[in-house]
Amino acid sequence: MILPGWILGGMKHAIRVRGLKKRYGEVQAVAGLDLDVAHGEVFAVLGPNGAGKSTTVEILEGYRERDEGEVTVLGRDPARPTREWRSRIGIVLQTADDRAELTVRETLRHFATCYANPRDPDELMEQVGLADSAGKRIRQLSGGQRRRVDVALGVIGRPELLFLDEPTTGFDPEARRQFWDLIAGLARDGTTIVLTTHYLEEAEALADRVAVVARGRVVAEGDPATLGGRGTAKARVAWSEGEIETDTPTAAVLELSRRYDGEIPGLTVTRPTLEDVYLRLIEAGEPLADGAPQTVGSAS
Amino acid sequence: MTATPAPAPRTAAPLPSPIKIALARAAVETKVLFRERDAVVFTFALPIVFLVLFASIFSGVAEGTGVTVAQLYTAGLIGSGVMGTGFQNLGIGIAGDREDGTLKRLAGLPMPRPAYFIGKIISVLVMTVLQVAILLAIAVLFYGLELPSEVSAWATFAWVFVLGVSAAAVLGIAVSSLPRSGKSAAAVISLPFVVLQFVSGVFIPITELPDWLVNAASIFPLKWMCQGFRSVFLGDAGAALELTGSYELGRVALVLAAWLIGGLVLCVTTFRWKGRRDG
Numbered sequence: 239m240i241l242p243g244w245i246l247g248g249m250k251h252a253i254r255v256r257g258l259k260k261r262y263g264e265v266q267a268v269a270g271l272d273l274d275v276a277h278g279e280v281f282a283v284l285g286p287n288g289a290g291k292s293t294t295v296e297i298l299e300g301y302r303e304r305d306e307g308e309v310t311v312l313g314r315d316p317a318r319p320t321r322e323w324r325s326r327i328g329i330v331l332q333t334a335d336d337r338a339e340l341t342v343r344e345t346l347r348h349f350a351t352c353y354a355n356p357r358d359p360d361e362l363m364e365q366v367g368l369a370d371s372a373g374k375r376i377r378q379l380s381g382g383q384r385r386r387v388d389v390a391l392g393v394i395g396r397p398e399l400l401f402l403d404e405p406t407t408g409f410d411p412e413a414r415r416q417f418w419d420l421i422a423g424l425a426r427d428g429t430t431i432v433l434t435t436h437y438l439e440e441a442e443a444l445a446d447r448v449a450v451v452a453r454g455r456v457v458a459e460g461d462p463a464t465l466g467g468r469g470t471a472k473a474r475v476a477w478s479e480g481e482i483e484t485d486t487p488t489a490a491v492l493e494l495s496r497r498y499d500g501e502i503p504g505l506t507v508t509r510p511t512l513e514d515v516y517l518r519l520i521e522a523g524e525p526l527a528d529g530a531p532q533t534v535g536s537a538s
Numbered sequence: 539m540t541a542t543p544a545p546a547p548r549t550a551a552p553l554p555s556p557i558k559i560a561l562a563r564a565a566v567e568t569k570v571l572f573r574e575r576d577a578v579v580f581t582f583a584l585p586i587v588f589l590v591l592f593a594s595i596f597s598g599v600a601e602g603t604g605v606t607v608a609q610l611y612t613a614g615l616i617g618s619g620v621m622g623t624g625f626q627n628l629g630i631g632i633a634g635d636r637e638d639g640t641l642k643r644l645a646g647l648p649m650p651r652p653a654y655f656i657g658k659i660i661s662v663l664v665m666t667v668l669q670v671a672i673l674l675a676i677a678v679l680f681y682g683l684e685l686p687s688e689v690s691a692w693a694t695f696a697w698v699f700v701l702g703v704s705a706a707a708v709l710g711i712a713v714s715s716l717p718r719s720g721k722s723a724a725a726v727i728s729l730p731f732v733v734l735q736f737v738s739g740v741f742i743p744i745t746e747l748p749d750w751l752v753n754a755a756s757i758f759p760l761k762w763m764c765q766g767f768r769s770v771f772l773g774d775a776g777a778a779l780e781l782t783g784s785y786e787l788g789r790v791a792l793v794l795a796a797w798l799i800g801g802l803v804l805c806v807t808t809f810r811w812k813g814r815r816d817g
């Protein structure tokens with residue numbers, strides 16, 4: 239049997255996006271974006287404010303309509319969602335400020351009634367650190383507690399594919415670690431996860447792959463450890479009287495040590511962090527900002 | 539990049555039935571309605587305050603019919619109560635749900651969309667039944683209202699009430715899409731409601747209004763709802779006070795049903811699940 243390519247693509251990947259475009263009035267929010275996310279993968283989308291991350295993610299979730307491009311999410315076009323399709327997807331939106339008079343427990347139990355095989359609300363509250371707030375009304379929660387409810391609601395239906403749009407905004411460091419554990423656990427169980435974040439250490443801790451989006455398109459993509467040539471980048475050896483970039487830092491340190499006859503004053507040896515690479519990529523994308531017409535098409 | 543083969547769908551179990559979800563929505567909506575204390579006080583207290591006011595201002599009996607002011611205003615205030623919870627509160631409430639993201643969140647759930655509307659309508663029904671019960675109790679206890687004893691009167695009450703609440707609720711759902719934001723909703727939705735109360739025989743007997751106002755009011759459901767409730771609480775003696783000398787129950791049913799169907803069509807065609815900033 240011969241299957242058309244888009245069906246095969248949709249089966250091989252949890253998400254497949256080609257040439258996605260979306261504009262709001264004068265703003266080209268997404269300008270020809272391509273993405274592939276494999277089943278079971280944890281995929282992080284990085285990018286500056288206004289890069290088009292939320293627009294892209296909400297198109298994939300079936301919330302926003304696209305202007306152009308091919309999109310397949312779990313084998314379907316998200317512009318035509320079905321209940322069955324929705325039940326396989328978990329969503330944590332970037333902004334959720336509904337101030338309900340329901341308690342945390344009531345809210346989780348209620349959302350659970352929409353799914354075939356939901357997670358146990360009490361266990362889930364434990365996992366996201368809401369056990370002590372179970373009886374509190376949503377309206378009375380702190381910002382970070384409120385966000386934990388969002389995350390809990392996103393995973394309550396045991397989604398195959400989970401979208402998290404800046405999920406840890408407002409989390410204290412402990413809550414963030416707890417969240418990382420939760421996500422790592424979901425990933426181990428085979429959940430595909432798409433996450434946007436401004437915390438690069440979060441992307442590094444969680445993601446199998448990252449994409450850097452700037453001005454509505456992907457400017458770099460890959461393993462966070464090697465993104466933008468990071469894996470093979472030269473190391474920087476710095477000391478109080480100078481610094482060099484080198485492929486052979488050990489040799490350089492030995493050489494310096496000989497020169498200083500022992501201790502090298504103020505020695506540090508570093509490789510570029512994900513943040514260094516990210517900032518370089520974002521700056522490289524910048525010239526497009528100066529009114530240059532954005533080229534149409536599927537470059538990259 | 540590794541592309542592992544697609545895992546078998548995990549949920550072999552069927553999705554919960556739409557009816558189960560609709561009932562769960564109804565329970566949640568009702569709970570939330572009663573927890574919004576200001577709204578509850580307002581909904582229950584307002585008709586009572588009006589009843590006390592009007593019964594004190596216009597005491598006495600309409601000449602020649604034996605109809606009391608308490609009877610007249612009880613009927614009118616039940617009509618306005620139905621419109622208040624169904625149209626005004628519901629419309630403003632949904633506009634708020636749209637503004638603060640409640641609707642957007644629900645739209646992302648594997649929930650059949652009608653379940654949301656059914657939940658809202660059932661919660662409005664519960665609220666309105668209570669509101670009417672309290673109003674009737676006060677009218678009976680303090681203003682000597684005599685409840686009708688014939689079954690037929692209560693049967694009329696039941697259909698006018700159910701038809702009225704449903705029509706008001708679908709109109710409330712439809713009107714919620716009109717205001718540009720949750721903040722402007724109260725003004726946009728309350729204004730027509732207040733005007734309607736004045737021209738539909740709630741505050742001022744419809745016989746005292748100029749013809750053109752009566753004609754205008756006759757387009758809208760509130761006038762007909764009040765007329766239906768008058769037939770219940772004023773009885774045959776009160777029919778003489780109607781413009782046509784009859785309660786025209788057939789037309790009441792027809793107009794309310796027309797608004798119900800029109801409102802449903804509007805809901806289905808114009809309802810917005812997203813706020814204006816949601817892309």
Ligand SMILES: Nc1ncnc2c1ncn2[C@@H]1O[C@H](COP(=O)(O)OP(=O)(O)OP(=O)(O)O)[C@@H](O)[C@H]1O
Nearest residue numbers: 262265267286287288289290291292293815816817
């Ligand atoms: N509903 C909307 N109406 C008009 N313009 C919009 C709308 N949503 C987004 N935009 C514009 O589209 C662009 C991309 O926005 P988007 O929210 O996708 O960015 P983002 O990458 O998620 O940013 P952030 O990191 O701040 O969340 C921005 O310029 C934004 O102003």
Ligand SMILES: [Mg+2]
Nearest residue numbers: 291292293332
């Ligand atoms: Mg965003």
